Amino acid sequence: MKHLWKLALVSVLVLIAACNGQRPNGTAQIVVDNTLTPTQATIPGPDGPRPVARMVGESGIAMDFVLGELIISTDDPAKLNAFLSRWGGQVLSETEKVGDAPKTYQVRLNPSGAQVEAILQRLNQSLPDLKGRFSTSSPEAAQLLAVALSEANQEKMTVTPNFVVLPAAIADGSTAEAPTRSSLSPADIPYTPNAFNWTYMNRGSAQDIGVGEAWRLLERAGRLSNRVRIMILDGGFALNNDFPATRQVVGSWNESSLLQCSGGNSCPWHGTHVTTAAMGRPDNGFGVAGPAGPVGELLAVPFQGDFIGIISTLERIITATLFGNPKIINMSFGFELDLGWDIAVKVACLGLCPSPSEVMDGFAVAVSATGKLLFAAAGNEGKDVDNGGGIEGSTHIPCELRSVICVGGMAHDSTARDLGSNFGTKRDDNSVDIYGPFWVWAGPDPESPANEARLRAGTSYSSPFVAGVAALVWAANPSLSASQVWAILRDTAHVGGVGVGGFERRVNAFAAVSRALEVGSSGPSVALSAASTADLNREWSITANVTDFAGNNCLPVFCPLTFDPAPTRTVGNTAYYRFNTAASRTIRVTTRDLLGREGSATREVTVINTAPVVRIDAPSNGDSFYQGQTVNLVGTATDLNEGPDPGPGPIACRWEGSAADGFPRTGCNLSVTFSTTGSRTLTLRATDPQGLSSTASVTINITLPPANLPxxxxxxxxxxxxxxxxxxxxxxxxxxxxxxxxxxxxxxxxxxxxxxxxxxxxxxxxxxxxxxxxxxxxxxxxxxxxxxxxxxxxxxxxxxxxxxxxxxxxxxxxxxxxxxxxxxxxxxxxxxxxxxxxxxxx
Missing domain, CATH: 2.60.40 (Immunoglobulin-like)
Known part of the structure; x- marks a missing residue:
């Protein structure tokens, strides 16, 4: 975490000051500013609404927190009990110790007896490095903050307000999804029910993410049956047809969220749209589609919207079986913790306790160590989370926690950062790590039940979208570790174009799934099946069978075929030719697989012209006729290469004989007479258009007429x-x-x-x-x-x-x-x- 070095430095300074006997006074102040107003007056709790206050440090960062509650992190029960005894405190919830993160408690108390000025005077006298001016929205809020610093100092344990964490979304702004779009969506952004054509799902558009083609790769590889469990930590899950068939909720479906989104907008069904942004079921004529739709399994975990809610959920992921071991966790919410307060708590406990951000960071690291990927929204304030590369005055939680992948958002149909999205200007892994689409199509919810697509915006949707892509990578290769999945997402991402520093990563689903499938460098192979000879003027076929990267037969819909020369027609993977000259031909067949790699094969074919077939039906060889009698000459001539399919077709005949008898004569069926007696040899000849001839002959006898004629x-x-x-x-x-x-x-x-x-x-x-x-x-x-x-x-x-x-x-x-x-x-x-x-x- 980028600010840890500052906290470590403070700890060192505190210890040096104590050792040298240096006792300059601290300058910490807590003042009441009645003009401060929290984003929302209350947030929900197990026993009803809980009042909320606001604190603003010298950096100007507003932090909302729950009145009457503190978060205490300590592994020493005696210190906790002493605190509870002094303030009449009650433990509302607790988490177990995980990894380096201490046990953490949510405590309710009444700080009305706290003397803010007296507490600060004592702390400033004993803590020369205690600094910062913290304005609060009420006297009760000031008393709570004073108690936190006092107890951190007295018991050397982390004591901090229970900060409010809000969803990071902005209000409403070949698959078949919702048939139409809402009239509330911008008219200049076109909609089609085919998710393959959406600009943030297709290949070739500005963002070039290629989710649709990634689905096709997984289908070709036979990996769509692999399932990946995704936890959506959010609020407002309205069960609908776009949720995966395998789904579980901790609590109840169809309970709206009372938390407000960015800018104070109501978003009661935020969890519903975050879920479909990650894994909306494709091609069902309903709602929308998300990247993990074909492979995702949903674990919906309602989120109460505070600091302890994040910690307790992360702890339960490790220690409880309730959550069924999800592989991916999405957190589309966040808050900005003023570094001044983070340092104040650390100074108050003389560097012997973790700061509030360190407590949160420890839980995130512990979860990550169990082989899970954590994704979080970068936020929608248009801020640089790295403060321009200088010293940072805050920590965006959970975005900037170690082991959390922070996701920013790109503008619609553009690689440029959406102006509402937070961003990072540092290259390290604790900045904004990757960018996804800021604008996505969302489907129905209980407030808008019509089966229409609506545009929604926010890094709330960028984060689950990228998490859904991670699920595709894991489905492609279930043996990958969490770090390997992230490495693939990171290394295959498009680079630059966001407009920050030229080093930003933009998610590339198609490339990531391709990498996860361990596709080699060779292209598809083409096997041709065809006869080595073709009859002239008759249809000849050649069938191309393509084997793709997965070793599977690849149909033309996935591996389109190009035949050269062009055939007269094609049916599937079979091309049909009709050659009009007898010669040797070369047919080349080329294909491209879903990865754009080419494969080809050639086949030689010899086109053959077959000679005509001639037959004399009458007269028969040896027949006798009398002089002057009409002789019926009946013959046929056919050619395999002439006439309509399938042939053979009839061709012209010519009878040949003695010129004295009037031969040659054209026609297959003739009537002739002979004026003289004697033997006659008659030949029927047929010649095809290419000059090949065939003949048949008979010999007849002509005799004198009988006394009685037939x-x-x-x-x-x-x-x-x-x-x-x-x-x-x-x-x-x-x-x-x-x-x-x-x-x-x-x-x-x-x-x-x-x-x-x-x-x-x-x-x-x-x-x-x-x-x-x-x-x-x-x-x-x-x-x-x-x-x-x-x-x-x-x-x-x-x-x-x-x-x-x-x-x-x-x-x-x-x-x-x-x-x-x-x-x-x-x-x-x-x-x-x-x-x-x-x-x-x-």
């Missing part, structure tokens, strides 16, 4: 429906129709019309499954009407029991009409094969 098929098709209705083909519930008619040259009637079909295997389109299966026979009409599901002779279309999963590929079916006259002479015509599905995915 029928002429005059009408044939088209087949309906002509457009596929299922996966590039037709479901087997489809009814196929086609007109057909024939006449016989010699009139050998009746003509018999026979429709028959040939099917191919679903696992190999070139292998016949059933050949020339008769579908219908008629002597009255040649028209086709066929529904495969009701007319499937000879198992023309097999099922899953026949083909297994291949059944779902569908089967090619070629339909053929036979026109036969009464003498048995036949003519045939065929349609190009169509795909029919008996097995359909539903």
């Amino acid at each position: 029928p002429n098929i005059n009408t044939f098709g088209p087949l309906s429906p002509s457009e596929p209705n299922y996966s590039g083909g037709f479901s087997w519930n489809t009814t196929f129709t086609a007109p057909a008619s024939a006449t016989d040259p010699e009139g050998n009637n009746p003509i018999t019309y026979i429709w028959r079909a040939t099917s191919y295997r679903p696992d190999n389109d070139s292998v016949v499954w059933r050949s020339n299966v008769v579908l219908s026979t008629s002597t009255t009409s040649g028209n086709l009407s066929w529904t495969p599901s009701t007319n499937n002779p000879s198992n023309l279309l097999g099922d899953e029991s026949t083909f297994g999963n291949a059944c779902y590929n569908g089967q090619l079916v070629r339909l053929e009409l036979v026109a036969r006259d009464s003498l048995g002479h036949e003519s045939t015509r065929s349609f190009a094969a169509i795909r029919i599905y008996r097995c359909i995915v539903i």
